[in-house]
Amino acid sequence: MNKDEIQFPITFVVFDMEWNQPISYMPAPVNPKELPGEIIEIGAVKLTMDSETSFSLSRPFSIIVRPQFYKIMNRQVSRVINKSTDDLKRGVTFPEAYQFFADWCGDDYILCAWGDSDISILKSNLKIHGLSSEVNERFLDIQPLFGRVAENTAQQRSVAYAVEFYRIPQTDDFHSADKDAYYEAKILKETLTDYFAMKRNPDKQDSSDLPNLRQYISNPNLNTQFKWKTGVFPNEKAAVAVALKEKLFCPICSETIEATLEWFSSGHTWMSLWQCSEHGPLTAKIRAKKTPQQEFYGTGQLKFVNGNAARYVQEKWEEKLKKQKEIAEFPERCDENEQNCEQM
Ligand SMILES: [Zn+2]
Numbered sequence: 001m002n003k004d005e006i007q008f009p010i011t012f013v014v015f016d017m018e019w020n021q022p023i024s025y026m027p028a029p030v031n032p033k034e035l036p037g038e039i040i041e042i043g044a045v046k047l048t049m050d051s052e053t054s055f056s057l058s059r060p061f062s063i064i065v066r067p068q069f070y071k072i073m074n075r076q077v078s079r080v081i082n083k084s085t086d087d088l089k090r091g092v093t094f095p096e097a098y099q100f101f102a103d104w105c106g107d108d109y110i111l112c113a114w115g116d117s118d119i120s121i122l123k124s125n126l127k128i129h130g131l132s133s134e135v136n137e138r139f140l141d142i143q144p145l146f147g148r149v150a151e152n153t154a155q156q157r158s159v160a161y162a163v164e165f166y167r168i169p170q171t172d173d174f175h176s177a178d179k180d181a182y183y184e185a186k187i188l189k190e191t192l193t194d195y196f197a198m199k200r201n202p203d204k205q206d207s208s209d210l211p212n213l214r215q216y217i218s219n220p221n222l223n224t225q226f227k228w229k230t231g232v233f234p235n236e237k238a239a240v241a242v243a244l245k246e247k248l249f250c251p252i253c254s255e256t257i258e259a260t261l262e263w264f265s266s267g268h269t270w271m272s273l274w275q276c277s278e279h280g281p282l283t284a285k286i287r288a289k290k291t292p293q294q295e296f297y298g299t300g301q302l303k304f305v306n307g308n309a310a311r312y313v314q315e316k317w318e319e320k321l322k323k324q325k326e327i328a329e330f331p332e333r334c335d336e337n338e339q340n341c342e343q344m
Contacts, residue, residue: 011109015044016181021074043177045185052196062178064091111136144308154312166190225303232295236288243298250276
């Protein structure tokens with residue numbers, strides 16, 4: 001089988017979660033870095049495709065989880081999801097809820113969510129409960145797929161935006177896990193409908209360089225990023241210069257990777273694009289950070305990305321080239337906007 005082909009029937013499990021967050025002025029019972037959000041609700045909808053044009057949606061899965069660590073409702077979170085501390089006393093424990101969810105999912109599916117925060121919150125919750133943080137090995141982020149297929153953009157859109165874009169009837173408010181999962185499944189259905197239609201018409205505008213669906217599916221269990229940090233320096237420039245010298249390897253296979261776009265600065269961030277011949281495109285970013293002693297150190301992050309995120313970096317580079325050209329042609333503009341010139 002061609003590994004780029006999707007085989008029907010195929011099931012997408014679109015999940016969405018709500019989580020509570022620690023309260024900054026209260027001592028947290030666990031390290032907030034290890035548990036940035038505690039899950040209080042899991043919602044999901046299955047989208048099954050029998051062919052490129054045949055879809056069916058399941059009834060929603062929904063379960064309320066009783067938090068064990070962040071038991072007081074964070075006010076900012078409450079404003080969004082409209083729940084009170086009293087509501088957090090209901091529900092089953094996370095390990096129970098997750099077992100229900102895993103049983104409902106079955107065993108042959110592609111896990112989907114809007115953005116990558118749900119999957120990382122899920123993994124942190126599994127870990128804190130001493131459960132294996134290995135999740136389904138195929139994960140599809142709907143957000144960048146929607147961006148590419150619907151608008152041919154690398155911009156990040158909200159669920160509400162995509163609902164409006166596809167004119168999906170809004171019968172409920174957003175921000176309850178099962179309703180959001182339902183809307184996201186509807187968006188995925190429209191996006192996949194468009195995607196397969198574009199594949200059938202490769203000559204049409206926007207269709208020609210449409211990435212394969214596989215490019216949007218990753219394995220969330222692989223270590224797909226590498227972070228590094230420099231020592232401290234008296235100024236930002238020196239810290240960045242050392243960070244830029246880091247030799248980079250593929251975080252999955254440790255093989256040498258090739259720069260497809262060399263390091264350039266955009267504001268205070270340095271960016272570059274890389275490629276592992278086996279595992280695909282990566283982006284790398286470097287920023288300088290300040291210590292309390294007013295010294296600087298460089299931090300870098302190399303990670304696997306989908307085609308959209310790589311395109312974002314490419315677009316930043318093109319923007320910069322354009323600006324540089326303008327400045328070369330009209331140097332007087334440079335004086336008007338000194339900050340822009342400094343960034344060059
Ligand atoms: Zn690799």
